[in-house]
Amino acid sequence: MADNAVIVGAGVIGLATAYRLAQDGLAVTVVDGADGESGASVHNAGWIVPVLSAPVPAPGMVGQALRWMTRRDSPLYIRPTPRPEHVRFMASMLRYCRPGPFQHGVAALASLSERAVPLFDRYAADGVRFEYHRTGQLMAFQTLEAMRRYQAATAPMERIGHPAVPLSGDELRDLEPALGRQVRAGLRCPQERHLDPVDLVRGLRDRCRELGVRFLQNSPVTDIRLRGRAVASVLAGGEELGGDLFVLTAGAHTGRLARLAGCPLPVQPGKGHGFDDTGGTVALRHSVYLGEAKVAVSPLSDRLRFAGTMEFGSFDTAVDRRRLAGIVRSAQEFLPGFSPGSAPRGWTGLRPMTPDGLPVIGPLPGKDNVLVASGHCMLGVTLAPVTADVVSAYVAGGRQLSEIAGAVRPFAPRRFLSGRSAATAGSPAASR
Ligand SMILES: Cc1cc2nc3c(=O)[nH]c(=O)nc-3n(C[C@H](O)[C@H](O)[C@H](O)COP(=O)(O)OP(=O)(O)OC[C@H]3O[C@@H](n4cnc5c(N)ncnc54)[C@H](O)[C@@H]3O)c2cc1C
Numbered sequence: 198m199a200d201n202a203v204i205v206g207a208g209v210i211g212l213a214t215a216y217r218l219a220q221d222g223l224a225v226t227v228v229d230g231a232d233g234e235s236g237a238s239v240h241n242a243g244w245i246v247p248v249l250s251a252p253v254p255a256p257g258m259v260g261q262a263l264r265w266m267t268r269r270d271s272p273l274y275i276r277p278t279p280r281p282e283h284v285r286f287m288a289s290m291l292r293y294c295r296p297g298p299f300q301h302g303v304a305a306l307a308s309l310s311e312r313a314v315p316l317f318d319r320y321a322a323d324g325v326r327f328e329y330h331r332t333g334q335l336m337a338f339q340t341l342e343a344m345r346r347y348q349a350a351t352a353p354m355e356r357i358g359h360p361a362v363p364l365s366g367d368e369l370r371d372l373e374p375a376l377g378r379q380v381r382a383g384l385r386c387p388q389e390r391h392l393d394p395v396d397l398v399r400g401l402r403d404r405c406r407e408l409g410v411r412f413l414q415n416s417p418v419t420d421i422r423l424r425g426r427a428v429a430s431v432l433a434g435g436e437e438l439g440g441d442l443f444v445l446t447a448g449a450h451t452g453r454l455a456r457l458a459g460c461p462l463p464v465q466p467g468k469g470h471g472f473d474d475t476g477g478t479v480a481l482r483h484s485v486y487l488g489e490a491k492v493a494v495s496p497l498s499d500r501l502r503f504a505g506t507m508e509f510g511s512f513d514t515a516v517d518r519r520r521l522a523g524i525v526r527s528a529q530e531f532l533p534g535f536s537p538g539s540a541p542r543g544w545t546g547l548r549p550m551t552p553d554g555l556p557v558i559g560p561l562p563g564k565d566n567v568l569v570a571s572g573h574c575m576l577g578v579t580l581a582p583v584t585a586d587v588v589s590a591y592v593a594g595g596r597q598l599s600e601i602a603g604a605v606r607p608f609a610p611r612r613f614l615s616g617r618s619a620a621t622a623g624s625p626a627a628s629r
Contacts, residue, residue, distance in 0.1 A: 199223060199441035199566070199592060203431060205418050205454060208238035209394070209581045210570050211446035212401040216325070217585035218444075218592065219408040226440070227410060228433045230417030230447075237448055237577065238398050240471060240546030242493035242504040244484055245317055245390040245579045246334065247310035248351050248359040252302035252554025253467070253507070253574050254293040262509075270523030272491040276510030282452070283510050286465045289552035302554050303353055305607035306576070309556075309583055311357040314390060316582035320400075327400035328393035328498055330484070336361070336384040337369055337376055337531055338488035344382035347488060351384065359388045375479040377533040383488075391484040393497045394578060413438075418447075421457040426565045428458055444568045444588060445561070449512065449547040451571035455610075460562050463613055464572045466512050467548035470520050471504035472541035479535045490527030503528055509550070516543040550574050552613075558587050559609040568592070569610050 202218050204211045207229035215225045258273075265271035275287060293299070321329055338344040344363065351361040361384040369383040370376050402412070416434025421443075423429065430439040447454050452464035481496040492505040505527070506520045521543040528535050551557060551572035561567040568591055570584050587605050590597045 198594070201225070201440050202442040202444060202592075203228065203438050203440040204444045204446055205431060205433075206445070206447035206451070207233045207402070207412065207414070208236055208446065208448050209398060209401070209578055210238075210448070210573065210584055211444070212398060212405060213581035213585040214444055214446055214570055214588050215405045215410050216401055216408070217582075217589045219405060219410050221589055221592065223442075223592070225405070225410045226413065226438060227405070228413040228416050228418060228431070228438065230415070232414050233398065233402065233412070234395070237469070237546035237548055239395045240504075240544045241394050241469070241578055242471070242484070242495050242502060243392045243394040243397070243497075243578060244334065244493060244495065245313055245392065246386075246576070247307070247313050247357060247579065248334070248354045248361055248386045248389055250303065250306035250310040250354060250576065251350055252293070252299060252306065253550065254290045254302075254552065254554045255299050256294055256296055258294050259287075259291050269517070269519040270526070272506050272523070274506070274508040276508060278510045280510070282463070283465060286463050286552055287509065289463065293553045298553060301607070305555055307354060307357050308604045309608070310576065310579055312583050312586075313579050314388060316586070317390060317392070320582060323404075325400045325404045327396040330391045330496075332483050333385065333387040334389035334391070334486065335369060335373060335483045336386070336486040336488055337380045338382050339379050340489070341382050343488050344384065347384060351386070359386065361386050373481055373483060373485060375481060375532050375534055376485075377531060380531060389484070391495050392578070397578070418454060418457075421454070423459060426563065428564060428567050442566050442568065442592065444570060446570045448571060449549045451549060451557070451569060455561060455569060458561055458564055458567055460564065460610070462557055462569065462572075462610055463552050464549050464557065465509065467550040467574065468506070468508040468511060468514070469504060469546050469548060470506045470516065470524060470543055471502060471546070472521060472524070472537075472543045473500040473502050474535075474537055474541060475500045476536065476538050479532050487527055487531040490524075490531065492524055492527045494528070494532075507548070512547065514545050514547065516545055518543075548574055549577070556580060556584065556608050557610045557613075558584055558605060559591060559611075562611045562614055
């Protein structure tokens with residue numbers, strides 16, 4: 198077993214992993230290209246939502262995106278770009294939009310997200326300080342038809358203790374009077390949680406520091422030095438960092454890092470937009486999903502956070518004013534009292550997407566001392582502590598790993614290798 202670990206990427210996945218490995222007794226260094234307060238892990242809705250454990254590639258998804266291609270404020274957009282990795286990624290994703298792979302993905306994700314809420318409860322009990330809400334979630338729809346689609350999609354999650362109870366428009370307004378009359382139906386998901394993602398990242402970082410984790414910020418990893426089947430060191434901000442074990446948790450950039458380590462992975466960005474409102478024109482108790490608009494709203498102690506949109510094809514993090522305006526319009530449609538005052542300052546986050554919509558967690562094929570934990574798509578916050586537990590089991594090996602081997606197989610990075618490369622990449626770590 199490794200004594201020390203270098204974790205590349207201080208987003209929520211890297212931090213949760215650092216926290217877990219430090220608890221396991223490893224000496225941990227976390228290296229990040231930025232200051233740790235940017236990226237998807239602070240720019241998201243902060244929902245812990247096992248009830249939404251369905252892969253993004255779903256039957257009908259690409260057709261919907263193509264129909265929306267001409268609308269610059271649409272919630273889903275595929276940017277036409279000739280970048281070969283993007284073209285390959287979209288072609289591959291199309292294959293996963295069939296009912297068979299989708300159902301397989303739902304089952305795999307459900308088994309992973311089943312433990313999400315108890316693990317967050319344990320964070321809070323263990324002294325990780327962050328703003329955490331147990332009020333549950335509401336989904337609001339303007340048509341019965343849209344509500345029934347989500348009801349069907351969330352039904353399998355009842356089995357893992359995350360029901361979605363149908364409500365009429367009036368029943369929803371009893372719970373959240375700010376919802377407008379055009380909201381006709383909804384779902385109440387009492388087991389879901391939400392949190393302040395900025396606070397979570399800070400809380401995890403503080404707790405890691407208390408456990409002795411070393412942080413190197415503003416130090417992008419630009420090269421990876423190999424020694425045979427192992428990574429010997431990474432070059433980060435002019436420093437060469439050696440280690441027994443390397444964990445790649447670089448979000449949407451993980452595919453590029455994996456390539457530097459000798460095995461590219463199809464992790465591509467799914468850009469989202471959002472803004473924070475402190476005007477106080479509407480008050481909410483629950484996190485609310487504005488169904489047809491695909492917008493998430495999270496009431497936090499000092500602001501209301503709105504998040505949405507998914508754009509494939511670009512690593513660019515600039516705010517697109519038209520997409521932001523689309524979120525504001527949707528908010529006003531569902532919450533008629535909402536007024537943002539002046540045009541809100543927006544933010545963006547790049548979700549780490551995979552073609553099958555499942556995270557990539559496990560040994561990097563062909564390397565004996567590299568683990569990957571990325572590709573969490575829309576569920577990176579929800580799945581952060583569970584992912585850290587899976588990484589911990591890979592590090593420990595033996596019984597700890599064999600107990601979960603079946604459940605985590607769907608997430609193994611080697612699923613993306615072609616048959617021949619998979620045969621040549623077999624490694625002690627990969628086959629543990
Ligand atoms: C609008 C939006 C709403 C969302 N809402 C939710 C939600 O409600 N619930 C939920 O569960 N998920 C949600 N998500 C998804 C979630 O935010 C992501 O899945 C998650 O943040 C991914 O975390 P990460 O740590 O893998 O990546 P990131 O947060 O991107 O962190 C990766 C880190 O790696 C660093 N890095 C990159 N390259 C290098 C390098 N070469 N060297 C060193 N460091 C590097 C980056 O600086 C960054 O700090 C949402 C995402 C968006 C965009």
